[in-house]
Structure formats: structure tokens, C-alpha cells
Amino acid sequence: MHWPPYKLATRDYLAQAQKKYSRVERIYHVGQHHSWSGKDVLRDLLRKHGGIDLPPDKRAALREISSTLLWGELAAWSISADLALQLKTVEAKMAATSQTHDEARHFYTLRDYLLELGGELPQLDGYSHTVLTSILDSSCLAEQLLALQLIVENLAVNTFKALQKAQVEPVLAELLSYFERDEARHIGLGVLYLPELLEQLTPLQAFRLQLFQVKVATLIGWGAQLRRPYYEALGIDLNASMRRGMRLHLEVLAGLRSHCETEPRAIFMASAEQQRMNDLSVDLFFPRAGSHQPQWQRVMLGATNAVAAVGERLLA
Numbered sequence: 001m002h003w004p005p006y007k008l009a010t011r012d013y014l015a016q017a018q019k020k021y022s023r024v025e026r027i028y029h030v031g032q033h034h035s036w037s038g039k040d041v042l043r044d045l046l047r048k049h050g051g052i053d054l055p056p057d058k059r060a061a062l063r064e065i066s067s068t069l070l071w072g073e074l075a076a077w078s079i080s081a082d083l084a085l086q087l088k089t090v091e092a093k094m095a096a097t098s099q100t101h102d103e104a105r106h107f108y109t110l111r112d113y114l115l116e117l118g119g120e121l122p123q124l125d126g127y128s129h130t131v132l133t134s135i136l137d138s139s140c141l142a143e144q145l146l147a148l149q150l151i152v153e154n155l156a157v158n159t160f161k162a163l164q165k166a167q168v169e170p171v172l173a174e175l176l177s178y179f180e181r182d183e184a185r186h187i188g189l190g191v192l193y194l195p196e197l198l199e200q201l202t203p204l205q206a207f208r209l210q211l212f213q214v215k216v217a218t219l220i221g222w223g224a225q226l227r228r229p230y231y232e233a234l235g236i237d238l239n240a241s242m243r244r245g246m247r248l249h250l251e252v253l254a255g256l257r258s259h260c261e262t263e264p265r266a267i268f269m270a271s272a273e274q275q276r277m278n279d280l281s282v283d284l285f286f287p288r289a290g291s292h293q294p295q296w297q298r299v300m301l302g303a304t305n306a307v308a309a310v311g312e313r314l315l316a
């Protein structure tokens with residue numbers, strides 16, 4: 001192993017790197033500039049709203065949803081630390097290091113909020129557990145970057161928005177807006193740096209990445225089906241939330257495509273036709289709250305719930 005990499009401090013290399021990676025490096029500096037104290041922010045919000053005011057049934061549903069968010073933050077902390085260690089480009093290393101700092105703050109702040117909410121935090125469901133451990137255990141940087149930055153981060157932002165929109169609880173709503181700003185930068189690292197990793201993949205690695213993408217997306221869909229009652233208990237319109245989540249994901253993929261020199265073939269990019277299919281499947285499996293459902297759809301939803309529960313037990 002040749003260490004240290006002396007070229008990192010040479011002027012020619014730096015001039016080239018600045019041209020290519022200045023936007024990736026900016027993620028680190030913006031992160032430092034907008035850093036916030038979870039302890040101070042949470043204390044001030046609790047004081048401002050006079051604590052957490054939520055009936056017991058909603059507290060229980062919020063704990064169920066938040067368990068995935070909390071352990072997702074811990075996983076993001078470990079994975080971003082892994083990326084900071086393994087990414088070769090210094091600017092991408094800086095962005096991942098900044099993310100590690102953010103995720104540590106997200107973890108302890110959300111944990112403190114949940115302790116304030118009270119009660120026992122439920123364990124992760126089988127779907128969420130499998131998604132997070134698959135990313136944690138992956139030895140492929142492209143898989144980790146795709147699944148964490150472009151799928152899981154996006155899902156987290158969408159869940160934050162759903163909790164805010166449904167006005168579940170004011171302390172949490174304001175707290176999550178701090179999280180959301182940080183997560184947007186983390187998605188930025190994936191959008192800006194994944195194209196370079198995609199170019200280096202062999203056809204076999206590209207095929208494996210597609211399988212991984214499908215696996216993660218499928219498990220997330222079944223997990224949402226399993227947690228449907230908790231979203232409903234919190235007054236969250238899951239149909240609107242899923243549609244918004246898919247739109248956000250398409251925007252992220254479009255951003256990624258704009259940074260690729262050629263069409264990225266190693267990941268699935270949804271076409272307009274697939275987008276319409278996605279909307280149809282959301283209407284089918286996550287019908288709008290209060291909408292009329294014909295008998296066949298009610299039977300199908302009952303069967304889907306039963307399959308989701310069996311799948312969860314098998315995975316758990």
C-alpha cells in the first residue's frame with residue numbers, strides 16, 4: 001500500500017480536482033456552516049410548545065413509525081462513516097464525513113425526542129431490518145451510495161414531510177425541518193458522486209446493482225403495507241405520501257441522469273410509462289383515505305395485508 005497519497009497536495013492535482021469535484025466538496029462546507037445543536041433545538045422546541053401533547057393511541061402509532069426512522073439514522077451514521085473511509089476522492093470523503101456528523105446528531109436528537117414521548121420503542125419490523133442490514137453489510141460502494149443516499153434518504157425526507165403535513169405533533173414537525181435540510185445534502189452526495197462509481201462497474205456488477213435496487217424498493221413497498229394502520233392512526237394520507245415519495249425519487253433520478261455523461265444503465269430509471277404504472281399501483285394498494293373501494297379491491301387488500309404479515313414474520 002502506497003501511503004500517504006502525496007499527489008493530493010500537488011497543485012496540478014488540486015486544480016483538476018477543483019474543476020471536477022467542487023460541488024461535492026461544497027456539501028462539506030455547507031454542512032459545517034448550517035450545523036445545529038440537537039440538544040439546544042429540542043430543548044427550545046419543548047419549551048416553546050409546552051412539551052409533547054399527543055393522545056396515547058397516536059403516541060403508540062408514532063413510536064412504530066419512529067422506530068424505523070431512529071434505526072435508519074443509526075444505519076445512515078455507520079454507512080456514511082464507511083463511505084468516508086472507503087471513497088477514494090478526497091472531496092467525496094469530505095462530504096461523507098460531514099454526513100456522518102449530521103447522522104450522529106440526527107440519531108441522538110430523535111432518540112432524545114422519543115424518550116420525551118415516553119413508552120417502549122418497538123423493535124424494527126422485518127422489512128425495515130432487512131433493508132438496513134442489506135445496506136450495512138454490502139461491500140459494494142455503488143450499492144451503498146444508491147440505496148442509502150438515493151432511496152433511504154429520500155424515503156426519510158418523504159416520511160418527515162408526511163408527519164409535518166398531517167400536523168401530528170408540533171415539536172416533531174419543527175424538529176424534522178432541521179433534519180430535512182441535512183438529508184437534502186446527503187441526497188446531493190449520491191446525485192453528484194454516484195455517476196462516477198456507475199461508470200466503473202463491470203456488466204456483472206451493474207446487473208447485481210439493479211437486483212439490489214429492486215430488492216430494496218420491493219422490501220420498502222411491503223414494509224409500507226405492513227405499517228399502513230399506523231400511518232392511518234396518525235391521519236397520514238398514505239396514497240398522497242406514496243405518490244409524493246415516487247415523484248421525489250424520480251426528481252432525484254433525473255438529477256443523477258443530468259450528471260452522467262451517458263445514460264446510466266446500471267440502475268433502473270423510471271420512464272413516463274412506468275411512472276403511470278407506479279401511480280396506478282399506489283391507487284390499488286394504498287387507496288385514498290375515505291375513497292370507495294369495490295369488493296374485489298377490499299378482498300385483494302385483505303390478502304395483501306396477510307401476505308405482508310407472513311413475509312414480515314419470515315424476515316424477522
Ligand SMILES: [Fe+2]
Pocket residue numbers: 073076102103106179183
Ligand atoms: Fe439523517
Ligand SMILES: [Fe+2]
Pocket residue numbers: 076103153182183186
Ligand atoms: Fe441522511
